[in-house]
Amino acid sequence: MPLIAIQNVTVAYGKPLRPVLGAVGAGINLDIREGDFVCLLGQTGCGKSTMLRLVLGSERPATGRVLIDGVEHNRPDRTRGYVPQKYSLFPDRTVLDNIAFGPVVSEFNLATRWTPGYFRRRREVRDQAMDYIRRIGLRESDAGKYPDQLSGGMQQRVAIAQALIMQPRILLMDEAFSALDPGTRREMQQLIRQLWADTGITVLFVTHNMQEAAFLASRVVVLAKEDPESGSQVALDVAPPARLTDSAAMEFHARLEAACSGIREAEEMAA
Amino acid sequence: MHLFAVNAKPNATASLVLSWLLFAGGIVAYFQVSRDRHKDNPEDRVMPTVAQMVQGMSDAVLKPAEEDEALPEAATLSQKLKGSMLWKDTVATSRRFAISMALLVPAVLLGLHMGLFPYCGAFFLRFLLFFDKIVALSLLPILFIAFGIDELSKIMLIVIGVAPTVVLDVYNLTKGIPQEQVVKAFTLGAGDFDIAYTVVLKQILPRVLNSIRLNLKAVMLFLFAGEMIASTDGLAYRIALLRRHMGMDVIIPYVLWVALLLFVVDLAMRVVNRQLHPWFREA
Structure with missing residues (x-):
């Protein structure tokens, strides 16, 4: 099939x-x-x-x-992961938070985002996101940058990492x-x-x-x-x-x- | 030096001088005219002198209002300030202002939901577009009849006057979020309310705060209208009361005090906005 x-x-x-x-x-x-x-x-x-x-x-x-x-x-x-031509990153989040967004938001709803488990998982996801940052060829120092501080190519790299961290099929x-x-x-x-x-x-x-x-x-x-x-x-x-x-x-x-x-x-x- | 050259670049000193020139000119012109009027008529009450304004304001800052009981002679400075007419009026107006601002929060959420959830938009939009066109002040008699002349009617006037504008502004801001962002958030596992509150609201919030900042004057306008017509305290009530006695020595400092308060609120909101949203670049 x-x-x-x-x-x-x-x-x-x-x-x-x-x-x-x-x-x-x-x-x-x-x-x-x-x-x-x-x-x-x-x-x-x-x-x-x-x-x-x-x-x-x-x-x-x-x-x-x-x-x-x-x-x-x-x-x-x-x-299904998605990378459009533009507007793929959330402008209010840093590179690290953009990549970590998916795993965090998909595992915790608005009510459970204040529990200790959430903060623990968030730390793990951020570590995982750092691995992706290295994997897509960005520097660790780029993790704290906002999307408008990146070039077009760097933004698309982050968008790809943001999609791939969810391990879509x-x-x-x-x-x-x-x-x-x-x-x-x-x-x-x-x-x-x-x-x-x-x-x-x-x-x-x-x-x-x-x-x-x-x-x-x-x-x-x-x-x-x-x-x-x-x-x-x-x-x-x-x-x-x-x-x-x-x-x-x-x-x-x-x-x-x-x-x-x-x-x-x-x-x-x-x- | 070409005053109207598009590519002119005034230096720091010129910019500073120019930006204060109108203030200085206004103050000088006022006191010149005031002095001339007082030469002609020492009893003139239309344009008080500096000394008269200082005296009027010091009474407002240190003495209770006429309708209140006098403070004992031994009252401390702090007691005098807290029992003063200016303090009482400022607290009353600030309380109404704060409640009105808090009531704008549901307006922001309504605009967000209207812009994001099509059924919600379909339900509210036409009604709000109509409601926005109603002149809020024309509703004042209805509000006084419906809610009485207490606090509620004044606060309702502000909410009715400003909330539809804020709702429609937030609605448009929400609609302006690229669809790609919403689709992307879905693909990252976000639910509908995640998208509303963690994607869209966070992105539009700095612009919403700017929109509320631009509406501060409208909030004050409606608040003043309510206070002037039916109130027993508040800055506008006092201005309306003093108008009957031609108390310009207090009215003018009160007007400047209100402007200063609004300026401080506006500045505070700008600073908070900048601190909360370092990523936001104002157009």
């Missing part, structure tokens, strides 16, 4: 309804296995983030079902590196790739950057529209070859280029 099963899903917005994902009688189907690193590619407005929100549970499909381990979830919960990343400069972006790609390899977590990574998808993913899914008025469909679902030097790699890139031609045109127009 796949970990994430998207079954015959359609999403439409507005009045009159404008299809975003799938179409009546032709919903989107996608299965994601445990341990996959899936990059969701597509041009702006094709429904990548909508697809991610469906998996997250913050949005419901018009038709069809999204199953996590065979169960429908109608709101986000701790089984699925990590959902919505254009998480889009706002970073190329050098930092490359570092972050290596970091997330390493963390994926270490933890075996299932990652659904939304991006509109082909190189990023090819570098990160164990599987690339391209969403595309046949015409501007229709909802997106899965145009390509392919695993990058293990070695990028052989003919399979060339074929992979050719298929990716063909499926992403719309993205390329849009990027060129934007440039």
Whole structure:
């Protein structure tokens, strides 16, 4: 059984309804296995983030079902970690408290947050959070900083640690590196790739950057529209070859280029 | 030196002098006009001299109000201060002010819940938008009839006058929290009330305090209106009473005293806000 099963899903917005994902009688189907690193590619407005929100549970499909381990979830919960492009950190908390937020808040409710057990557990969680700070490549002295004292790359590192400390089964990343400069972006790609390899977590990574998808993913899914008025469909679902030097790699890139031609045109127009 | 140059950079001395110039000008102009009026009419009561104001204020600070019993001759300075008219009025007004401020706490919580919980917002928003447009002072007769002329009606006037503004302000601040933060908190195991109180309220609190600071004058305005119309003590009651006797030698220091009190409350709230929320950068 796949970990994430998207079954015959359609999403439409507005009045009159404008299809975003799938179409009546032709919903989107996608299965994601445990341990996959899936990059969701597509041009702006094709429904990548909508697809991610469906998996997250913050949005419901018009038709069809999204199953996590065979169960429908109608709101986000701790089984799925989330790293958005921005606003991922709580500005009123230090780096350490941002990372320690999840374990503390999930174990103690508002009434039990004054018990001795809470303070004991909080100390343990903060120690654990310090380990994560080191693991994501930040200095211990950064622990007391507030998010607005960090660079964009450092903020996203903290956001990843904040999600990973909860040990979710699925990590959902919505254009998480889009706002970073190329050098930092490359570092972050290596970091997330390493963390994926270490933890075996299932990652659904939304991006509109082909190189990023090819570098990160164990599987690339391209969403595309046949015409501007229709909802997106899965145009390509392919695993990058293990070695990028052989003919399979060339074929992979050719298929990716063909499926992403719309993205390329849009990027060129934007440039 | 170009006074209206956008990129001008006044030095520290110039800034200091400029910032006090209007105060100095106002004081000098007042005493000049006061002196001239007293030359023409030594009995003038409209613009008291410094000596008259000092005398009036020292009586207010050291002597009881006319309606109270006189203090014994042997009273200590502390007893004189505590039994004085100014002390009595300040305590009465401060008590009403403090109760009114405390009653704004539920208003903050209501705004938070309205902004975060859609059913709560749907229930209250339209009514509060309408209620906010009612001129609170026009309700004063209704309040006096409904609640009598005691403390309750005055406090209700302040709450009705200021609370809807605070509720709507907090509602907008809550709505302004990025949805990503709420979703993220859910994914970190937070429940609905965790999000309300440990994520959203903590983030908007410095702005809420600023909003209340900006409404301090409105709180005082409604408090003064209530005290002037129906009260037997309080700073505004005294000002209204002295107006009948043209007691400008006390009215002017009282007005300055009220301004000073508000300034101190405002300053204290700013300091507390800065201490409690070191992460907050004011726009």
